[in-house]
Amino acid sequence: METPKSERPPILFGANVDPTADDPRRPVELARAVEEAGFDLIGVQDHPYNAGFLDTWTLIAVLAQATQRVRFFPNVANLPLRPPLMLAKAVATLDVLSGGRLELGLGAGAFAEGIVAMGGPRRSAGEAVAALEEAMQLIRRFWSGERSLHFQGRYYSAQGARPGPRPAHSIGIWLGAYRPRMLRLTGRLADGWIPSSTYAAPEQLPAMQRQIDEAAQQAGRPPRAIRRIYNIVGQITDSGPGWERGTFRGGVQDWITELTRLVREVGMDTFIYWPLEDRLPQIQRFAAEVIPGVRAALSTP
Template identity: 30%
Template sequence: MRYGFYLPTRGPTATRDGVLALAREGERLGLHSAMIADHIVFPVQSESEYPYTLDRKHPSGGDALETFSILGVVAGATERLRLVTSVLVLPYRNPVLTAKMVASLDVLSGGRVTLGVGVGWLKEEFEALDSPDFERRGAVSDEWIAIFKQLWTQSPASFTGEFYDYADIRCEPFPLQKPHPPIWVGGHSRAALRRTAKHADGWHPVGAIAASPLPPEEMRTHLATLKRLTGEEGRDFSALTISYKAPLYDSSVPDRDGTRRSFSGSPEEIASDIRAFAAIGVHELIFDFRSESIPASIERLQRFAAEVMPLVGRAR
């Protein structure tokens, strides 16, 4: 099993010193990857429903560091840590410029970028950014992925799509990773599974929270569906990376039915959960060690590395 962790993107811990301290400590302890979320603006009031809280409200005060800016700073301060957008909302940015930014970061980081992608949920943010039609965001995202793959592997390149066109352009250098940086699709809707099967190198759902429990038995069902869909696309399911995002809970916070939440309790209980997810085919677990302060976040990270990781094997 490999392990990843979230970096702060907003709030009082989202500073240069805070981000770098947590990133460097995660790398030192042998964790595999760092996750960077994506928001650019927040509406003062919103009717959009956030899918990962029970009240459907996003827990932000309105601030957010920009994703690629964090990636660049962390890339320059680490050597081995995978740098993962988790997830980049594809329609927010021009696809050619995004392809260039990802390729540049991959070159400058020594080939450590993983592009986690999503279609977005915050309609008001789409409108503020003058992004393509919110209702067509799935089709737009599919087209952006096709553009990325072309510009990362062909030069010169031409493209004629439903939403974007260009002709006879060079967009070099290519990424260091071949044929291109891994693309992971977030979410576990039917559309997300189909997008993964058709376009992606990995699946990156959120689970172990009240609004999105995704216990092992449900994950097993989704993985069976993903395997079938991948086969229908003529692709190799076994080549996909399965990366599951989850918080770490105190045992004092039960699940909705009163039972222990996954990844909570004693080190042995957490290790047992990790083994259960490994047994169904999850390759990487992404935990949220963020707390009210960077020292507290680092302490949680260190405790996990010292007490849990040795029970199930360190990241490689």
């Protein structure tokens, strides 16, 4: 069923910038190109145990300094390796320094062996979700301007912490979620949902959306208050179209048709483009040809 235009949030477009360490200039150059191309967002994946990656938060600070308009988010922050109060302070600090250009993508923590190798906790799936819920409470309270923060949970605590600085704008918490408990948590508490096409193919999205929407309604929240961000991996090609193993290949019109369908029929409202190769020319072509085409298609009945 198509979502009425009046109920859709503004459609946003973003691009992935990998935190690759082999050429430190490359992420900065790519971020500047993404901004110049007119994208709204830049996502940076957070895998601290990857020896070939720069630290995501340090990199975002540099990228924010190198740009002026585009917004950033970790895609998604690895909570077990990012203590929530320190994470809240880091996000608020970058938001203040960048003039309100940070959102928080947050995950319960995948790749358990890598997390443990870096000194993080080993948690079951249920424990990871419960810890994430505690962390969300702590982070939001840290940003709220409370004078003294007291909290005692099973996984995290605060004993008179003094929050500050307050963020420059109301930061959204966007969850990377796939399983039922995480989807329900997204519906109850999150400001956004970030699935990736390689883990959740388009045909899987409607059922996931229903779980989020039902949880939101049960919590007294309007489902449309939750932004739906889709990391879409693929390539603009001269052949296709088609999905294969969570990646989409096709010409410009194929991309326009598919993204328009994902908005109208599935309810997604934000797309983060992850080109498989030729990153810079692909991102530039996506911005110059695909984005205007999708906006034009959505402007017509």
